[in-house]
Amino acid sequence: MRERPSRTSPYSVDVVLVTAMGNELAILLTRGSTERERWALPWRAPQTGETLEAAAIRVAEHALGESPIWTEQIGAFGDAKRHPSESEISIAFVGLVPHETASPTAGYTWFPMRDLPPLSPRQRAIVEAATRTIQSRLDQAPIAFRLLPSTFTLSELQQVYELLLGKRLHKASFRRALQAAWLVEPTDEWRSEGRGRPAQLYRYAPKKRRRPHRGVRFDFLFP
Amino acid sequence: MRERPSRTSPYSVDVVLVTAMGNELAILLTRGSTERERWALPWRAPQTGETLEAAAIRVAEHALGESPIWTEQIGAFGDAKRHPSESEISIAFVGLVPHETASPTAGYTWFPMRDLPPLSPRQRAIVEAATRTIQSRLDQAPIAFRLLPSTFTLSELQQVYELLLGKRLHKASFRRALQAAWLVEPTDEWRSEGRGRPAQLYRYAPKKRRRPHRGVRFDFLFP
DNA sequence: GCGAATTAGTCACCTTTTGTGACTAAAGTC
DNA sequence: GACTTTAGTCACAAAAGGTGACTAATTCGC
Numbered sequence: 001m002r003e004r005p006s007r008t009s010p011y012s013v014d015v016v017l018v019t020a021m022g023n024e025l026a027i028l029l030t031r032g033s034t035e036r037e038r039w040a041l042p043w044r045a046p047q048t049g050e051t052l053e054a055a056a057i058r059v060a061e062h063a064l065g066e067s068p069i070w071t072e073q074i075g076a077f078g079d080a081k082r083h084p085s086e087s088e089i090s091i092a093f094v095g096l097v098p099h100e101t102a103s104p105t106a107g108y109t110w111f112p113m114r115d116l117p118p119l120s121p122r123q124r125a126i127v128e129a130a131t132r133t134i135q136s137r138l139d140q141a142p143i144a145f146r147l148l149p150s151t152f153t154l155s156e157l158q159q160v161y162e163l164l165l166g167k168r169l170h171k172a173s174f175r176r177a178l179q180a181a182w183l184v185e186p187t188d189e190w191r192s193e194g195r196g197r198p199a200q201l202y203r204y205a206p207k208k209r210r211r212p213h214r215g216v217r218f219d220f221l222f223p
Numbered sequence: 224m225r226e227r228p229s230r231t232s233p234y235s236v237d238v239v240l241v242t243a244m245g246n247e248l249a250i251l252l253t254r255g256s257t258e259r260e261r262w263a264l265p266w267r268a269p270q271t272g273e274t275l276e277a278a279a280i281r282v283a284e285h286a287l288g289e290s291p292i293w294t295e296q297i298g299a300f301g302d303a304k305r306h307p308s309e310s311e312i313s314i315a316f317v318g319l320v321p322h323e324t325a326s327p328t329a330g331y332t333w334f335p336m337r338d339l340p341p342l343s344p345r346q347r348a349i350v351e352a353a354t355r356t357i358q359s360r361l362d363q364a365p366i367a368f369r370l371l372p373s374t375f376t377l378s379e380l381q382q383v384y385e386l387l388l389g390k391r392l393h394k395a396s397f398r399r400a401l402q403a404a405w406l407v408e409p410t411d412e413w414r415s416e417g418r419g420r421p422a423q424l425y426r427y428a429p430k431k432r433r434r435p436h437r438g439v440r441f442d443f444l445f446p
Numbered sequence: 447g448c449g450a451a452t453t454a455g456t457c458a459c460c461t462t463t464t465g466t467g468a469c470t471a472a473a474g475t476c
Numbered sequence: 477g478a479c480t481t482t483a484g485t486c487a488c489a490a491a492a493g494g495t496g497a498c499t500a501a502t503t504c505g506c
Binding site for chain 1: 234271274296301406441
């Protein structure tokens with residue numbers, strides 16, 4: 001099932017598989033067989049007739065035995081940076097995987113994002129772009145909800161958001177915005193997690209559409 | 224200078240060149256030489272050692288004699304849709320060009336976005352993605368300002384925003400947000416455009432950085 | 447058993463942002 | 477001079493967002 005690197009393949013599909021591992025984000029890496037001691041993103045030379053996204057999903061299935069709960073293309077990366085596959089360009093995807101159900105198959109290991117081994121320049125650029133892609137999609141798609149089990153506490157949800165956004169959020173603001181969006185509904189279960197007061201469990205149950213009703217923003221970062 | 228279509232090329236760089244033509248957005252198309260009566264996006268089979276973005280800029284220079292004022296990669300498009308170049312995948316770029324200075328070379332024509340000729344399915348998908356890319360970048364980069372001459376009236380600027388966003392904006396809100404962002408400064412010139420009161424001319428002169436200071440948003444379009 | 451510590455959940459207050467109609471100003475048209 | 481047209485500004489209300497402080501329910505140490 002493991003495809004061999006085809007040195008003549010003009011492009012590869014590289015996938016950044018991201019999970020919330022405890023208190024940190026982690027991505028899946030594999031030891032590059034073609035290169036000495038280097039770690040690399042899972043990748044694949046897509047077969048003809050195969051959709052790019054389908055190729056990305058197959059990479060994930062091969063590495064984890066499961067498909068991601070959300071996938072998005074990051075873009076094409078060429079720019080004369082070396083790549084393990086020696087392909088000219090990489091079409092990069094990002095995929096999110098709940099950590100509970102995702103157990104890497106042989107040869108794949110989770111690495112915390114804050115402490116990655118050396119990667120090829122191109123793949124490092126891909127990982128950085130993956131972070132930006134996740135963050136910019138976070139308010140447009142319910143990707144954080146699917147990183148959690150089907151029921152979860154609001155504190156857990158907030159922790160996932162803080163992890164993905166890379167910043168702390170105020171509890172009251174977070175819950176107020178969540179309520180206004182009609183995205184979750186409470187179950188009648190509670191979970192006592194050791195110390196403090198037990199938390200009510202919620203499930204993702206979106207109820208109403210948001211009106212995309214806003215004017216312009218001028219949020220330029222560099223003038 | 225016109226590169227010939229290489230049938231063995233594994234991928235092509237396709238460019239959506241967008242301009243504000245009077246009251247409408249327009250994109251540049253060329254008559255596909257390999258296909259009977261079809262129009263197509265300008266494209267190029269990139270040379271080895273050439274950056275993807277450099278290839279896109281060269282496409283623009285070849286078609287317009289000028290490089291775009293803003294360029295961004297849209298992504299890679301494969302998905303078994305036919306393409307004039309018969310390449311397996313297209314790396315798509317979007318580029319913005321001021322209409323005043325951009326005169327197409329032979330074989331290239333501006334088409335209003337609302338009335339495009341039939342394109343290949345893949346290129347139609349690329350054009351739609353280009354629109355989304357522009358709209359999502361509009362509040363993060365000063366691309367609207369560079370579509371205009373160096374001095375412009377605030378009404379002209381608002382019209383460009385309305386064109387790119389595809390929706391009307393309220394005059395007072397637009398100007399209030401613009402002032403808060405410290406992006407323009409008035410000149411001491413005025414322009415009388417026929418009918419009503421003359422408008423003051425402004426120039427793009429960004430002064431201060433915005434704080435990326437905001438909580439979460441739950442703006443999902445489909446639950 | 448009891449107070450301290452810890453986590454969950456909510457409220458109230460205030461500031462900022464945003465939508466919007468109405469207003470004044472300066473030009474042309476008739 | 478009255479009317480039309482475009483520019484530019486104001487002020488009010490509503491909505492969104494930041495924040496500290498409060499109550500509630502549990503465990504831990506003693």
